[in-house]
Amino acid sequence: MTDQHIADQHQPLVPNRTVWLDRFGDLDVIALSEQPVPQPVDDEVLVRVAAASVNPVDWKTAAGEYPPKGEDQLPFALGRDLSGRIDALGTRAHNMLSVGDRVMAFIDQDRGAQADYVVVKAVELVATPDGIDDATAAALPLAAMTAWQGLFDHGRLEAGQRVLIHGAAGGVGHLAVQFAIWKGATVFATAGEHDLDYVRSLGVERAIDYKNERFEDHATDLDLVYDTQGGETQARSFAMLKKGGTMVSTLDPDEDKGRALGIRTVPRWHAQPNAAQLGEVVDLVAAGTVNVAVDRTFPFDHVREAYAYTRDEHPRGKVVLSMTGE
Incomplete structure (x- = not known):
């Protein structure tokens, strides 16, 4: 039986609504477009998406501020992570997968996760x-994956070390805090005033109000700074690191400053899909060791509002699109 034959047995009868970008600009470029339902071949799987998250990289991509996606690649679909159920299998998809299985995935940039149907590689x-x-x-x-790879792959965080995590109530930050505590590190964290109690509840050594306190007064002799803010926040953070410490940033770190201070800097990097690492995280969530904060869920046809909320409101945790309306 061919891949196409298998896919045809599960051919969806509804349109494939997709967040489709045909030009860069403000949020008015964000819209739903009906695209063909992709079909899985070889080791691919067709997932009927139940929910997809909205990340800062999504609105930055739409604005043309994310360098890996240029005008020469337009048009394309947006979104990098999703959950749903398997709808069809290619013939070489892993034999432990079955139609109807509930799954999640972080996918590469060649596809968009914010759609009713997405083809995902089985791996x-x-x-x-x-x-x-x-x-x-x-x-x-x-x-x-942004938090895990930043802390452990790039930051080499070990038990007993001292780490400062900026933006600790955000989508990446609240997970980074919990991963670092699980690892056995002493965690200092910055957040806005209204998020301090929440960050404290995660078990940090000190939650620091970034507007009304100087983190330099509370977080010293650090082994690692995990920075998602850049600019002045990053520049001030170098002085908090001990010689030989590490600055990990999702933005471009000041490598010259790092060298002058004897600080290891990690050049700008992007999280990569890694199902083995994600599986470890899922086990921690299932066990109750790590909790995922979902600030707000939007119906899929309110995608533009979801992007605006993610960009403008500094949500606690993550913002999610629901394709099912639930």
């Missing part, structure tokens, strides 16, 4: 446990 999929709902599963992959 990108992670099973969604019964105790994790679709919104939580969709909120997890990209933010979790």
